[in-house]
Amino acid sequence: MGMLAQMGEGRSQAKKALKVSKRSALPPFLALDVMRKAGELSQAGEDIVHLEVGQPSSAAPKATSSALISALEQTPTHGYSVAFGVMGLRARLAQHYSDWYDVQPHTDNIAITVGSSTAFALAFMAAFDEGDKIALPTPGYPAYRNLMEGLGLEAVPLSAGPNQGWRPMLAEMESWEALPDGLMIASPSNPTGVVLSDSELAEICRWCDKKGVRLISDEIYHGLVYGCRAETALNYTKNAIVINSMSKYFSMTGWRIGWMILPDDLVSAVEKLAQNLFISAPTPNQIAAIAAFDCTDELEAHCQRYAQNREILMTGLPRQMIEGAAPCDGAFYLYADISHFSDDAVKFADSLLAREGVAVTPGVDFDPDNGHQYVRLSFSGRTQDMHEACKRIHQFVGDLSSNVAVKLAGF
Ligand SMILES: Cc1ncc(COP(=O)(O)O)c(C=O)c1O
Incomplete structure (x- = not known):
């Protein structure tokens, strides 16, 4: 007997909707979403300072x-x-x-x-x-x-x-x-x-x-x-x-x-x-x-650069962002406090990227409940970028304080 006959010839089966697993509903990794967005802006010729991902700017040994x-x-x-x-x-x-x-x-x-x-x-x-x-x-x-x-x-x-x-x-x-x-x-x-x-x-x-x-x-x-x-x-x-x-x-x-x-x-x-x-x-x-x-000297030189970058951010960013920041004793991230300026880290990061071309990751990526008042800045990049980021972030929060961007970003 053919297969069709076995299945009951003449009776048609209802077409099922194609399945997508429930687990696919998992949340995105926001840092990588910001990286994609910032990368597109860079490719379009915008001058973007990338502090969104923990990726050393140095080459492999x-x-x-x-x-x-x-x-x-x-x-x-x-x-x-x-x-x-x-x-x-x-x-x-x-x-x-x-x-x-x-x-x-x-x-x-x-x-x-x-x-x-x-x-x-x-x-x-x-x-x-x-x-x-x-x-x-x-x-x-x-x-x-x-x-x-x-x-x-x-x-x-x-x-x-x-x-x-x-x-x-x-x-x-x-x-x-x-x-x-x-x-x-x-x-x-x-x-x-x-x-x-x-x-x-x-x-x-x-x-x-x-x-x-x-x-x-x-x-x-x-x-x-x-x-x-x-x-x-x-x-x-x-x-x-x-x-x-x-x-x-x-x-x-x-x-x-x-x-x-x-x-x-x-x-x-x-x-x-x-x-x-x-x-x-x-x-x-x-x-x-x-x-x-066996490349210790080369690798330790990178660490010295991170230490220098860290110092530039700690001393060069707006004081309010550093006072409530996490300790930053290791890795190459600064989890900075933005509560003085905003309680919506996603909007803050979006607006900072759009207005000043600085890409950072919203804290909600790391803490969905309490991360709204933080952004993460990676200092794994070039030292000149840290100086530039500080300059642009000062400009940004200065505008926020004088309410210009508040209106634009809808904070
Ligand atoms: C804490 C932590 N673990 C693991 C990873 C993933 O690293 P890998 O490139 O080894 O997959 C990262 C990447 O940023 C990380 O921050």
């Missing part, structure tokens, strides 16, 4: 470019690597942890990923089930929350705003009816620049171990600190998932190389998920990335 060329010359047909990545890079990372933190992760526990962004997806999928709750210091990096939502996890905001000295408080979680299944932290933090002290980090690790809460520690801004140091969670617990990447300190955003240091109980799960999700990170880039770890 010189030695990585020559390593990439020779990797391609020596083996023109680089195929996939194993899912956890080439052993040379994993071994170099193990050495890096020994050099920087005096801790020795085994190469079996190191997984190379496609940027740290896919590492989050792997961590969330490996450690949690649909409906699980993960505490998320807020304000925080929006992709954590958006991705969790997309995966059916519940991101539970953990206050880390001005009333908490911009730091997550264990006492708040203790006061919740039920403990979360996970806690995701980032130190230094994006957007606040907060760096947890060794004792704060140790306390968080101990608390998670005691309570059975899986800790995920995003350490992507390690190396970018101003007058303090950032410790790895690996030194305080064997149960955390540690995530990092070549994107920030190493100035290699577009290379899409990140990594995870995994606790033993998640190694096999993450390997299977990585095999099925992306097979492997780009192999030539993995090989070339090894060279970056």
